[in-house]
Amino acid sequence: xxxxxxxxxxxxxxxxxxxxxxxxxxxxxxxxxxxxxxxxxxxxxxxxxxxxxxxxxxxxxxxxxxxxxxxxxxxxxxxxxxxxxxxxxxxxxxxxxxxxxxxxxxxxxxxxxxxxxxxxxxxxxxxxxxxxxxxxxxxxxxxxxxxxxxxxxxxxxxxxxxxxxxxxxxxxxxxxxxxxxxxxxxxxxxxxxxxxxxxxxxxxxxxxxxxxxxxxxxxxxxxxxxxxxxxxxxxxxxxxxxxxxxxxxxxxxxxxxxxxxxxxxxxxxxxxxxxxxxxxxxxxxxxxxxxxxxxxxxxxxxxxxxxxxxxxxxxxxxxxxxxxxxxxxxxxxxxxxxxxxxxxxxxxxxxxxxxxxxxxxxxxxxxxxxxxxxxxxxxxxxxxxxxxxxxxxxxxxxxxxxxxxxxxxxxxxxxxxxxxxxxxxxxxxxxxxxxxxxxxxxxxxxxxxxxxxxxxxxxxx
Numbered sequence: 419x420x421x422x423x424x425x426x427x428x429x430x431x432x433x434x435x436x437x438x439x440x441x442x443x444x445x446x447x448x449x450x451x452x453x454x455x456x457x458x459x460x461x462x463x464x465x466x467x468x469x470x471x472x473x474x475x476x477x478x479x480x481x482x483x484x485x486x487x488x489x490x491x492x493x494x495x496x497x498x499x500x501x502x503x504x505x506x507x508x509x510x511x512x513x514x515x516x517x518x519x520x521x522x523x524x525x526x527x528x529x530x531x532x533x534x535x536x537x538x539x540x541x542x543x544x545x546x547x548x549x550x551x552x553x554x555x556x557x558x559x560x561x562x563x564x565x566x567x568x569x570x571x572x573x574x575x576x577x578x579x580x581x582x583x584x585x586x587x588x589x590x591x592x593x594x595x596x597x598x599x600x601x602x603x604x605x606x607x608x609x610x611x612x613x614x615x616x617x618x619x620x621x622x623x624x625x626x627x628x629x630x631x632x633x634x635x636x637x638x639x640x641x642x643x644x645x646x647x648x649x650x651x652x653x654x655x656x657x658x659x660x661x662x663x664x665x666x667x668x669x670x671x672x673x674x675x676x677x678x679x680x681x682x683x684x685x686x687x688x689x690x691x692x693x694x695x696x697x698x699x700x701x702x703x704x705x706x707x708x709x710x711x712x713x714x715x716x717x718x719x720x721x722x723x724x725x726x727x728x729x730x731x732x733x734x735x736x737x738x739x740x741x742x743x744x745x746x747x748x749x750x751x752x753x754x755x756x757x758x759x760x761x762x763x764x765x766x767x768x769x770x771x772x773x774x775x776x777x778x779x780x781x782x783x784x785x786x787x788x789x790x791x792x793x794x795x796x797x798x799x800x801x802x803x804x805x806x807x808x809x810x811x812x813x814x815x816x817x818x819x820x821x822x823x824x825x826x827x828x829x830x831x832x833x834x835x836x837x838x839x840x841x842x843x844x845x846x847x848x849x850x851x852x853x854x855x856x857x858x859x860x861x862x863x864x865x866x867x868x869x870x871x872x873x874x875x876x877x878x879x
Contacts, residue, residue, distance in 0.1 A: 468543040469824040470495045471525060472817075473561060474550025476504040478768035479575060479605070482813030483549055484522070488512045490821065493520035498539070499550075502526045529557040537564035545571045547604075547820035549813070552667040554581035562589055562600060569596035571823035575605035575816055577664040577721045580673035583683055586728075590839040600839045602684075603725055604819035605812030609842045610781055610861070611722040611741070612729055614801045615646050616848040618785035619735070621797035621865050643694060643736035644787045646726075647707065650716045650743040652780035654754040655806035656769035661717070684724045685731035692736045699723050700740030709784060709798075716743040725841050732836060732844040769806050777806035782866070797868045803861040814860050822846055827854050 472487060474480040475497040487495055497512070499505045509524040529550075530536040537560050540546055546565055550556050553576045565572040566589040576582055582602050593600050603609070622644070677683045681695040699719040707713050716722075719741035730737045758772055769777075780802040788794045803811060819842060822830040829850035836844055842851075855861050 466542060466544050468494050468496050469826060470545045470547055470820045471498050471543040473498045473546060473548040475499055476501060476508050477549055479809060479813045480549035481508065482809060483817045484508060484512060486814050486817040488518040488520060491519050495520060496523040496525050498525035498527050500528045529560040531557055531560055537561060540564040540570050541568050543570060545820045545824045547816050548574045549816060551575060552578055552663050554578045554671060555667050565600060566592040566596065566598050569598050571599045573601040573604040573816060573819045573823060575812055576603050577607055578667060579683055579724050580671050580677055583677060586684060586839045594838040597837050599823055599837055599845050601819055601842055601845050602839065604816045604842055606807045606815060607718045607721045608725045609815045610801055611648055612726055612841055612843040613848055613851060614648060614781055614783035614799055615726055616843045617852060617863060618646060618783040618797055618799040619644060620848065621799055621868060622785040622787045622795050644785060645738040647740045647784045649710050649713060649782045651747055651782055652778055653747055653751055653807060655777040655808045656773045682727055684728040688731040692731055694736050694738050699742065701742045710744060712745055713742040714745055716741055729841040729843045769809055774806045774810050778804050779807040798866040800864045800866050801861050811860060814858065818854060818858060830854055
């Protein structure tokens with residue numbers, strides 16, 4: 419006990435010293451190098467003015483996220499952006515809104531790669547949440563770099579796999595050393611699918627609490643791995659400007675040709691025995707699934723699939739993954755848009771209130787775990803929600819991941835907490851995040867079926 423007290427006092431003195439020097443980055447970097455990531459992270463957070471700074475808040479997704487954050491009790495936060503007039507206008511609106519519980523401060527901060535000091539304000543916050551995409555076009559690296567170097571947590575809504583890979587290569591090691599958690603894609607495209615995959619894997623586990631991610635976060639897998647099929651059955655919402663702009667950015671992007679077809683492009687350090695897929699989505703133009711029926715490509719599938727394989731790699735899971743949609747999803751989507759004719763002119767910007775309100779989505783995720791001598795066990799999880807998924811869910815998801823990283827949501831982070839460049843489920847506990855998102859009215863989760871089979875693993879593996 420005496421030794422423990424002595425060590426606690428020693429650690430406390432380091433934290434106090436680092437906190438007192440928190441505005442001197444070179445001193446903090448030197449101390450972090452000797453103190454370790456855990457102490458560095460604890461000390462760095464001791465000097466913060468804000469829980470969250472929301473960058474890009476004056477855009478469509480950013481504005482919805484800002485209104486979500488304003489409803490949180492006792493949140494210390496700020497709105498940030500490039501345009502002073504737009505930032506001030508949003509802050510004034512939020513401060514005067516009757517539903518606002520926490521009034522934001524404002525930060526005007528154009529991002530300039532040639533002048534790193536343009537992101538000096540990052541040191542003032544525990545978390546940076548940014549909606550200013552496409553990130554490969556709008557200098558998103560400036561914020562990633564600043565957060566990684568300063569031990570500040572980060573979340574975005576990025577889709578650009580080539581930019582994400584570049585951030586992994588450059589800043590994963592840096593973030594690990596400073597204790598930063600840099601979460602890629604906290605919007606609908608990855609958060610819902612990532613959560614669904616992990617919930618389905620856990621539901622398919624033979625023994626309660628013993629899924630492919632073992633106790634206390636220690637990775638383990640069944641003898642012959644697993645298969646996860648994710649089908650987007652309903653997507654009723656506006657045409658996402660983010661997806662359109664990402665596709666435009668992709669046409670002008672420069673990256674190694676093999677990255678486009680590498681299913682593990684976002685998991686460059688994955689162990690060889692975990693590399694079980696050979697294509698990005700696992701589907702051709704049209705296929706037949708014995709549970710779902712006819713399936714085709716999901717327009718968000720390539721984004722989800724690459725990111726989810728980083729989750730599988732982080733958690734030590736050997737998973738065959740397929741991402742697609744039944745053809746009927748597109749017919750339903752077209753019918754939904756036809757029922758909202760006045761929204762056509764705004765489909766590539768910010769949806770009308772009717773689109774945001776009337777939208778809906780449903781995703782069915784089936785996981786099967788295999789054992790060499792004992793057959794398999796499957797579970798199907800259905801996630802669904804109301805409101806425009808590409809805007810309402812994406813904005814609220816960005817905000818909720820930020821709140822989790824800021825320590826505002828109990829039980830939402832994995833223990834022990836991972837650090838580095840992460841996916842949503844690489845950083846967060848699936849059950850804790852499910853409970854939070856359900857409580858926030860963002861989704862519903864139903865375990866539709868569980869079944870055992872004496873199917874040979876070789877059939878699928």
